[in-house]
Amino acid sequence: MRWNKGLMAAGVAAMVPVGVALPSGSQSPAPPARFVVVLDAAHGGDDTGGRLDPDHLEKDFTLAMSVRLRSLLGARGMQVITTREQDATVDDNRRDEIANRANAQACLSLHASASGRGVHLYISSLAPAGGARFTAWRTAQAAWVSRSLALAGTLNGDLKQAEIPVIVGRMTLPVLDSMACPAVAVEIAPQGNDAQGGGLDNADYQAKVAGALASALLEWRSESGQTGSGQSGARQP
């Protein structure tokens, strides 16, 4: 029997890495000392995403925004983990693996679109569920939906404070549904007409959006009772 218990323990230990972290309130480990943010620049490589205009692709915009935001967050003492640092194809499951291993306090999936106005925030459409010992990969976000809604609320507040139109909604996104962290998909659309200088290629607009997102994450860190330590900068897993 002793051998069996040992085998079972080994089996459970082997299963833990493929499971996902649980939200606080259940049997989760002690919160990490550092405030970790995962930035997922959507698309990349062969997956170009949408065409924002004849000269710009969504994959390039999301990567540029990820780099810009990483600098802002790093300067505020947050640890930033990115899912890609170059124009490379990254599988959705790989993105989720990176996010789930980071034990992050916020995960943002960055998108861009030429349709609509302002910034669109999307949370997983999964129904909220209580924490379980093991969570299904495809519905891992269910245990975090309430925290994701709260994060979206914070982002919404700061974006509106920066006078950027915001739409908040819920939808099914496989990359979001498998994230075990407060996760929001952020889609950046033009602020106004291109003729009025409100297009996605406007550097001032990009800086305003990035600044508002960084400010919101700072506020989120305060709400979460976390404080950044001295070490800052980005880490690519």
Add this chain to the structure above:
Amino acid sequence: MIPRYQQIIFAVLLLTSLGMGVLLWRLRERAHERLVAGADSAPTRAPEVAPAEQATLLLANDTDGTLLTQVQSLPLPAEPGARARAVLGRLLDLYAAPGSTHPVPGGAASVAQVFLMPMPANESAEQPGRAPQQSSENGPQLAIVNLTAGFASSHPSGLETEGLTVLSICGTLHANLPRVAEVRFLIDGQQRATLAGHADLTRTYLAGEAAPAAAEASQ
């Protein structure tokens, strides 16, 4: 002196010629009468396929990310599958029209087929408040919307715009065919991961997910 037999032959030929002339004249008259009669019976207006009925469309608006309910009068076939296709065709025609609040090219031709199938018994029995002995004739249905590849490739890419297209199709189907409880999408008869890079087409959508906006407009 003309021989008598030649006189008889001449007279017979003359009478035959006159008779054929009269016959030809009569045939011409009859042909003319037939033409006139045919012109009178020609349809003066295009036949209607189906009587016009009120249809509820859930129109997407990219600016504020909402779905607006709009009631329109349009000819609707009695057969549910054709009815669903006609309603979705009108919806996509409005999206393809200039000045649309949710511009998507393609129009009605983008809907190749809509198949309506009874939901499996074990799934439909799980619907809350539904009697287990309810027959499949009145039970919930699964709608399979087959869109063209041209529609998907020309659809603007983005979380919001793709999500609104999917939700407006689901909501419009449910509003006009209340038995439609779930919706699945195919592109040219094949399953596809996303509509234009974002909206997940591998899942089954609940038709009631699209909550209509409070504001309504009639046309």
